[in-house]
Amino acid sequence: MGNTSTKESRGASPPPHNHRTSRSFSGTASSAFPPEVERNAGTSSLRLGRRHRGDNFEAALLGLSLTHTHREREREREREREQDGPYKTREERRAEKEAERRKEREKERERSMAEESVDGGYLVTVGVYTGLEDYNLKIVRQLQIERRLAPFWKGIPDHEDDWTDAQLVAAAHSREIPDADAVLPPSPTKPSSTSEDLTRLTVPLATRSRSQSYGSDASPSSSTGRLSSLSLSSSPLAGFTRPRSKTLGFSRSSSANANAAPVETNIPSRTVNNRPIEAVLYEHASECPICFLYYPPHLNRTRCCDQPICSECFVQIKRADPHVPEHSPPGSPAPQPADQDRRAHAGDQLISEPASCPFCKQPEFGVVFQPLPWKRGLVYANQSHPYSVQQQSPLSYNSTTSSTSSLPTTPSGGRKKTTYAVNAPEVITTDRIRPDWATKLAHAKNQAARRAAAATALHTAAYLMHNINNNGGSSSNPFSSRRILRRINNSSGSMTPNGGSGTATPAPTTSATNIAQQSSETPAPAPPANAPSALHSVLRRARMVDLEEMMLMEAIRLSLAEEEERKHKEEKEAKAKGEKEELDRAATRLATSAPEPSSMGKGKSPAPRVDTAVRRTSEEQSPTVGFGASQHLKIHRATSDVSSSASSMKEPEAGGNSEDEEATEPMFNFQSLAQTLMAGEEDGAATGKGKQVECENGHAEEPDTAEGKGVSTASSVRIGQETA
């Protein structure tokens, strides 16, 4: 999801001229909307793929429908671009960080395997599974040091019960299994080592733990070095050339959890009862039934059915991803047709069930670990076992049984099968090592809810658009869309001052014009006027409405409105052609009749002059009409009555034009749009009229045009007021 959306937003973010080209679908370039609006429409349609939307999307939407100056919009776009910038790099940074973390984790794992151990096992996974380690590393580590979860022992692929110690050690170190009669080469089991072992275990432990606690946080590395050298020098095992002699080194966790966690101390011995720890551990190895590797018999046991499971497999088991509860029994066909809908409605019903036992399928899987009778490697200083399953301290146990040969008995032998409740203190559940499941679930729920809201908004929008569309197509009932929209307006209670006038103004004009014109006029102004308020009502009703969908709607609406305009323009152009012809006819009529009034007046060479004047009129008339037509739908009402003379046609047109504007102006919710639109139009109209006035001045002697001039000046004054 993140990737595709990023790409799209990347594609969309750069310069604005992209937006213009992207709008090629919307027809001819001579749209009545000012470029800002065009560009906004472009951005909105381009932005659809974006997932990460912020407040400024809402702002953009509101900015479309409410007052919004050009500059503000500019600034907003800037902001968006800025937001896009870090977003991109954030993605990249995340990837980098991920890679870095993995590398660090790898290093940490190597270090930990070299230096740290718990009862012959490790505190990091040994690589049975290669996937992501998404469990909480700290928690698992702590549990393992507390001996509440088995350490990550190395699983050995094969095992024979009659293997000698040497063979066992070799197997545990992934070396070739030597012959049965091979002796343990590097680990001399001296008879005297027991006592030394004990002294080393008992005496220096205190000092070590203390020095550890003292010199810990300030300079962990130096203290580690010092202490490891100390333990090496003081240890009788220092001379051992064991491959993992490094484990003798004193080690502690890296500084990350050093502060919170209890002080860790190390029992660096690698022998138990004079035998290598590996030999003791793997002597009666048992197979993990999931990964089929052999582990020491002290594996975790499932709380429900007492099956062994190694830690490495255990940390892999987790909750399934949040999903809709399955009503049908599991095993229904994968792609369900109604899945989309169901998901839309079931946003809150997402569940995440706790993992169930892989063996007996009992829910709420958990394991119990019986600590080994002895301890090696890291322990927490001064830590009494969280639950007193084991009464004896490890050292005393070791000392009392060290002389006997019965030490490495498998605990499972004499153990009775027990089951534990989920909330028993011994039980480690899968949720325990993944405490973030709740946030994950909440996140998924949020996302589902957002998607559902978006779907609702889209449906509502589709409903509205459908109605508007229908109305635009059918001229039989021009008021239906208006009624629907008004109903929405009223129901939403968001009555803008425009809403009322928008519905009221057309009423008087209907009487003057015929129905066909009314119907052709209605749809174009109506959607810009009412659809945004409908949008608002949707926005208000559903708080969680997805703005992305709204932007889509807006883009669709704009393109629809434009399409309407295009149609109108064609109509007008056709009409204008007819008018022009008529105008020419009128001009010729005027030219022929001109000599008569000229004799009454100034009359030096009246005939040619009037002729040229009228010709000028007709010449200038055509561009004016053309301009008006290109300005779409503003002329229609006045042009219905074109049968009279050229001058009488011109002036009411201009007047009608401005009237029309006045009528439609309040209908626009986008005030900025309306203003810019009108400003442009009036400029054109004013220049046209100015010329007309000029040429009519030449016709001052004609009573017709004089009257017309009065009207035209009046209208130009009105226009001047409007522009001011």
Add this chain to the structure above:
Amino acid sequence: MALPKRIIKETERLVAEPVPGIQAVPHDDNLRYFDVSIHGPTQSPYEGGVFKLELFLPEDYPMTPPKIRFLTKIYHPNIDRLGRICLDVLKGRLKRPLSSPNQSS
């Protein structure tokens, strides 16, 4: 990465003691990929038929179930046109990893 021990062991076992009526042969170049053929059980509508399937053990097997698909057309309520099988143990995350049958405990 090397083949997990579990896959090796299971393959060995499969070869050593094949399930009656089912053959599964791993590819030489990819030991996670198997050609499977199932003989229609006697006294079933599928009797006499030999149904070929492909099986793949994903990266995190056994934590995710194997991917398996019928290559032979088959009329069965739980198998779709593409041969995909609708079965809970083949879906989602591990619900029940096959446990070793020779597990003593």
